Structures are given as structure tokens and as C-alpha cells.
Amino acid sequence: MKIRMKLFGGFFIVFAIGIILAAVGFISTDKLTLLSEDILGLSETRSSVSSILISHYIWRHGLSETVYSGTAFTGSLDSNTCSLGKWLNSDDVKNVKDPQSVELLNKVIEPHAFIHSKAGEIINLLSNGQTGEATRIFREEVLPKTQEVITGLTQIDGRYGEVINTEIHQIYDSGEYFQRMLIIFSIAAFIASVVLALIITSGIMKPIISISGTFKAVGEGDLTARTNITSKDEMRDFSDTFNVAMEKIRNLMANIGKEAESLQSIGNTLASNMTQTAAAVNQITTNIQSIKSRVINQSASVSQTHATMEQLVGNISKLNEHISDQGNSLSQASSAIEEMVANINSVTQTLVNNAGNVQTLQEASEVGRSGLQEVSADIQEIARESEGLLEINSVMENISSQTNLLSMNAAIEAAHAGEAGKGFAVVAAEIRKLAESSSEQSKTIGTVLKKIKSSIDKITSSTTNVLNKFEAIDSSIKTVAMQEENIRNAMEEQGVGSKQILEGISNVNRITREVDESSDAMHQGAKEVIQESANLEKSTQEITSGMNEMASGTHQINDAVAQVNGASSKNRDAIDSLIKEVSRFKVA
Known part of the structure; x- marks a missing residue:
């Protein structure tokens, strides 16, 4: 596998772990949002129940004023058009899933319809002048049933409070659960990243260490040293190229040694040439230098x-x-x-x-x-x-x-x-x-x-x-x-x-x-x-x-004579030095 593919694979795994962590966070947020929306809906419904309870206290007081004081009754006589009747027929009540809340609502329906029906009967009796009968019905029949309605609404309000508290505890429990999940996934992601980094760096550093040892041997003069990389990646290609280059260098150093020996024999023949022409050009050189300076x-x-x-x-x-x-x-x-x-x-x-x-x-x-x-x-x-x-x-x-x-x-x-x-x-x-x-x-x-x-x-x-x-x-x-x-x-x-x-x-x-x-x-x-x-x-x-x-x-x-005179000595010294340096390398 290529080094690039190894790195890409590691990055892909880390990216996948990040996607998993993001998914866990998204799911937890969505769950907590749904629970919060449920609590908001329940709170609004509980507020409606409290308003209805207050309105029935007022309704009872208004009917009492009508019976005992003869004031005009302004409350509702129809159980379907009053605040409780409208609420019982609304979608909020139809969508209630809590069994206890449903049972309490069913208990309120019958006495609620009864008190509104009897209220109409009392109004009719009062209009006919039958105040005693109206007072009896109000005291013996309407007041107890009205108290049942008020008690039922109070119980419904309390039940909604219990359901809201349960939802709140569920939010706390869900938050702690998702927090533990995020911690577990984060620790797992960290461990996986460390293991993956160790695997990738080990696969890359092992051939580099081998090549470094070969370079050290070459630096010490051993031109026969070679690398031996078996992995199928860029380091194997580099190793093969390096071995070919070292083989060419070894052959070159062997040829240089042979040619240096030949040059040594030629340099010995240059010591007897060119000792005469220096005096003839001294005057010409002086005149040319004067013009050149201007x-x-x-x-x-x-x-x-x-x-x-x-x-x-x-x-x-x-x-x-x-x-x-x-x-x-x-x-x-x-x-x-x-x-x-x-x-x-x-x-x-x-x-x-x-x-x-x-x-x-x-x-x-x-x-x-x-x-x-x-x-x-x-x-x-x-x-x-x-x-x-x-x-x-x-x-x-x-x-x-x-x-x-x-x-x-x-x-x-x-x-x-x-x-x-x-x-x-x-x-x-x-x-x-x-x-x-x-x-x-x-x-x-x-x-x-x-x-x-x-x-x-x-x-x-x-x-x-x-x-x-x-x-x-x-x-x-x-x-x-x-x-x-x-x-x-x-x-x-x-x-x-x-x-x-x-x-x-x-x-x-x-x-x-x-x-x-x-x-x-x-x-x-x-x-x-x-x-x-x-x-x-x-x-x-x-x-x-x-x-x-x-x-x-x-x-x-x-300078010709001086150069030729010194050529033999310098050439001989250079060839000796060259032979000495070439002999330091191991070519066989």
C-alpha cells in the first residue's frame, strides 16, 4: 500500500469517528428538543386548566348571586360553549395519552354537563317565581356537582404537574446518558487515533531507518552497501533507485583509479620542457600595463x-x-x-x-x-x-x-x-x-x-x-x-x-x-x-x-614557462592525492 493511501486511510477513519460523534450529539440534541417541546405543551395545557378552574369558581359565584340575590346570571348555560366544554372538545384533550389524565377528564364530563343543565332549570324556576325550589336544587344538586367539577379540575391540574416533573426528570436522565455516550465515544476515538498513528508511523519509519543505516555505511566509504526494502510503496522505489545509483558510482570510482595511474606516468615527462621565453616579453608587458590603467x-x-x-x-x-x-x-x-x-x-x-x-x-x-x-x-x-x-x-x-x-x-x-x-x-x-x-x-x-x-x-x-x-x-x-x-x-x-x-x-x-x-x-x-x-x-x-x-x-x-615548470610537480602531487582518496572507497 502506498504511503499516501495509508495516510488517506488514517484520515478517513478519524473523519468517520468524527461523523459518529457528531451523529451522537445530533441525536441527543434532537431527543432533548422533543422532550422540551412536550414539556412546553403540557405547561400550556396546565395553564388552560388553571384558567378553566378559576372560571368555574366565578360561574358558581354568579349562579349563587342569581339564586340568593336575584341578580341577572351572565354565565354559560351550555356545557359545550363554556370554557371547559370548549377545552374538552379541543385537539389538546383528544391527543392526551396519559391514562390517569384521561380517567380524570372522563369523571369531569358528566357532572359538568349536569350543572349546566340544572343551571338552566334554576334560571327557569327563578323566572317563574319558584325561588324555594330553585334554591333547593342549587344547594342540594348543583353545589355538590360543581364541587365535583372543581375537585376534578384540581386533580387534572395536579396530574399535569406530575407529568411535567416526570418529563423534566427524563430530560435530566437523557442528558446524563448522552453525556456518558459522548465521553465513551471520545475516549474510543482517542485510543483508535493513537493506535492508527502508531501503525502508520511504524510502517513509514521502519524503511527510513534501514535506508539511514545504508547511507551511514556509504558515508564511511563502503560503496558496496545496498538497501533491502520489501514493502510495496514509495520507499521500495526509492531503495531500488538508490541501489542502481550506488552501483554506477562504484563503477565510476574504479575507472577513476585506473585513469589516475595512467596520468601519473604522463606527468613525469613534463619536467624537462619550456625554460627560455620569459625575458623577451618583459618590456612589452610594462607598456601595456600603463595604457591599461588609464x-x-x-x-x-x-x-x-x-x-x-x-x-x-x-x-x-x-x-x-x-x-x-x-x-x-x-x-x-x-x-x-x-x-x-x-x-x-x-x-x-x-x-x-x-x-x-x-x-x-x-x-x-x-x-x-x-x-x-x-x-x-x-x-x-x-x-x-x-x-x-x-x-x-x-x-x-x-x-x-x-x-x-x-x-x-x-x-x-x-x-x-x-x-x-x-x-x-x-x-x-x-x-x-x-x-x-x-x-x-x-x-x-x-x-x-x-x-x-x-x-x-x-x-x-x-x-x-x-x-x-x-x-x-x-x-x-x-x-x-x-x-x-x-x-x-x-x-x-x-x-x-x-x-x-x-x-x-x-x-x-x-x-x-x-x-x-x-x-x-x-x-x-x-x-x-x-x-x-x-x-x-x-x-x-x-x-x-x-x-x-x-x-x-x-x-x-x-607565465608559460613557470606554468609548465610547475605543472609536473603539481600534476604529480594531484595524482598522488587522487589515488590516495580513491583507495579509501571499497569497490569490490
Whole structure:
């Protein structure tokens, strides 16, 4: 397998492990999201149940007011159109899967339909003037069934609370489970990556270590050393190529050894040649050196002038580049500022639109606050009326007490009358029973009225808090409107400043173009000067070249004898050194 394929395979495995970890994270997130959505739905349903429970307390109180006080009944008489009936027929209830919740809902349906049916019957009796029968049905039939409905709704609300707590614990358990899974997969991925890295590096380093040992042997002079790589990858190809090259080098060193021995014999014949021609060219060499020094001085002056002009042209070229860069930078800055001006205009328009939206929101807040104030006034009026009911109930208790006392006096008088007072005693007993029943009902009504008054007091307090919140919201909306106006004014001022900057950049662009044109003219003139300087330098170089050729000829003649005399000695020393170096290599 190729090294590239090994690395690619390792990267692919690491990538696959990363995909698995990402999948685990995605699944855990999706699961927790579904559970959170379930909890949100259950919370909304529980809120609906609480609202329905409150509405039935109000419904019972309204019917009680109608029966005992003769006020008009404004509640619903149809079990399907009241808040509970609508909720029971909604999709939220139809989709309930919890068996206990379904059982509690089924228990509420029958008494709920019953109380609405009886409420219609009570209204009809009251309209016909049958107040006693209406009161009896309300006390003996409607109130117990209404209490069953309220108790059932309370149990349903509690059951939804239990289901929500169960869902929350399930979210915690799922989060811990997925956290453990991620830790396990991460540890496994780390171990797999380490093992894979060890396998890949071992497969790569083993042939490299083998080749390194062979290089060490070659460095010590053993040209017969060879590598032996058996893996089928790039290292095997490198090993084969290296072995072929070393074989060629070994053959070359063997041939060099043979040729060095031949050169040694030739060098020994050069010691007896060329000892005479040096004196004839000494005068010619002196005259040529004098002329050559003058030409060299002239050439140096011309070269210095040419170099100065080239430096000048280089500086002008750099100036042109800087001017071009400056033009590009100004163009980019101009585009950026134009875009900023457009963005400022867009932001300003958005702020104008926001001002209208804030005004609309402020008006809506004022309407909501006024409506809530009216509701608060109505609730306070109801609270005052409920206090009147408590006073009426107190009077009823007093009447019941007096009636009971009267029945006791009548019973005493009947006892005194003897046989003639038996009929009066029966009437006194009935009066006593009626007084006791009235006292019990009065106590029950008093308890209910106290609970209603407590609920109305809580509602009044909550309404006051909401009114305070509305006033805070109204104040915040006014603050936001003021800040929006300040931001819009600042953005308009910034837009004017940006336009002035654009005008300034346009002027700088025009000046930059003029400077660029002048710089181009200077650059062209400098090129012409350099051309003439180059022609002069060329002529000087030609003269210098001729003098160098003459001096070289004389030097060659003058040095020929010395070179030939030393050739034999140097050649012999070089050949001896070559033979010594070649003998260090092992070629067989």
C-alpha cells in the first residue's frame, strides 16, 4: 500500500469517528428538543386548566348571586360553549395519552354537563317565581356537582404537574446518558487515533531507518552497501533507485583509479620542457600595463555614472508604483465610503420607520392600560358588593338565631299548655329545624363568600401590579422613542460628513493623476540618459577588452614557462592525492 493511501486511510477513519460523534450529539440534541417541546405543551395545557378552574369558581359565584340575590346570571348555560366544554372538545384533550389524565377528564364530563343543565332549570324556576325550589336544587344538586367539577379540575391540574416533573426528570436522565455516550465515544476515538498513528508511523519509519543505516555505511566509504526494502510503496522505489545509483558510482570510482595511474606516468615527462621565453616579453608587458590603467580609470567613471542613472530610474519607477498604489487605495476608500453613505441612508430610513412603530406601540399600550384600569375599577366594585353580601349573611345568621330562640320558647309554652299545646309543639319543632338548617346554610354561604372575597382581593392586587407594569412599559417606550430620534439625528449628521469626505477624496484622486503623468515624463527622460550612458560604457568596455587581450597575451607568454615548470610537480602531487582518496572507497 502506498504511503499516501495509508495516510488517506488514517484520515478517513478519524473523519468517520468524527461523523459518529457528531451523529451522537445530533441525536441527543434532537431527543432533548422533543422532550422540551412536550414539556412546553403540557405547561400550556396546565395553564388552560388553571384558567378553566378559576372560571368555574366565578360561574358558581354568579349562579349563587342569581339564586340568593336575584341578580341577572351572565354565565354559560351550555356545557359545550363554556370554557371547559370548549377545552374538552379541543385537539389538546383528544391527543392526551396519559391514562390517569384521561380517567380524570372522563369523571369531569358528566357532572359538568349536569350543572349546566340544572343551571338552566334554576334560571327557569327563578323566572317563574319558584325561588324555594330553585334554591333547593342549587344547594342540594348543583353545589355538590360543581364541587365535583372543581375537585376534578384540581386533580387534572395536579396530574399535569406530575407529568411535567416526570418529563423534566427524563430530560435530566437523557442528558446524563448522552453525556456518558459522548465521553465513551471520545475516549474510543482517542485510543483508535493513537493506535492508527502508531501503525502508520511504524510502517513509514521502519524503511527510513534501514535506508539511514545504508547511507551511514556509504558515508564511511563502503560503496558496496545496498538497501533491502520489501514493502510495496514509495520507499521500495526509492531503495531500488538508490541501489542502481550506488552501483554506477562504484563503477565510476574504479575507472577513476585506473585513469589516475595512467596520468601519473604522463606527468613525469613534463619536467624537462619550456625554460627560455620569459625575458623577451618583459618590456612589452610594462607598456601595456600603463595604457591599461588609464582605460580602467575611464571605465570606472562611466560605470559610476551609469549606475547613478539606473538608481534614479529605479527610484522613479518606485515612485510610479507608490502613486499607482495610492490611486488604488483612494478608489477603494471612495467605494467603501459610498457604500457607508448608502448604509447610513438605509439606517436613517429604518429609524424613521421605527419611530412610527414606536408611536403605534405607545398608543396600543395606552389603550391596554386604560382597559385594565376599567377592569380594576369593576373588580373593586365587586369587592365592595361582596362585603355587602357578608353583611347580609350576618343578618341571616342573626335571624336564624332569633328563630331558634323563638322555637325554644314556643316549645316551653306548648309543654305548659299540656295536651292542648301538642299541635303548637309540632310547629315549634319544625321552626327549630328550619332555624338550624338556615344557620348551617348561612355558615356555608359565609365561608364561600369569604373565599370569594379573598380571591377578589388577590385579583385586585394583581391588577394593580399589572397597571404598574403598563406604566413602566409606557415610560420605556417613550425613552426608546427619544433615543431613536437622537440616533436618527446623529446618522443624518454622519451622512453629511461622509459626503464631504467623498468630495475630498475626489480632489486627491485628481491630484494623484497629475503627479502620475509628471512622474511618467521624468521616467522617460531618465531612460534616454541611461541609453546614452550605456553606449559610452560599451565603447569603453571594447577598448578595455582590447587592452586586456594584449596584456593577457604577454602574461601568457611570460607565465608559460613557470606554468609548465610547475605543472609536473603539481600534476604529480594531484595524482598522488587522487589515488590516495580513491583507495579509501571499497569497490569490490
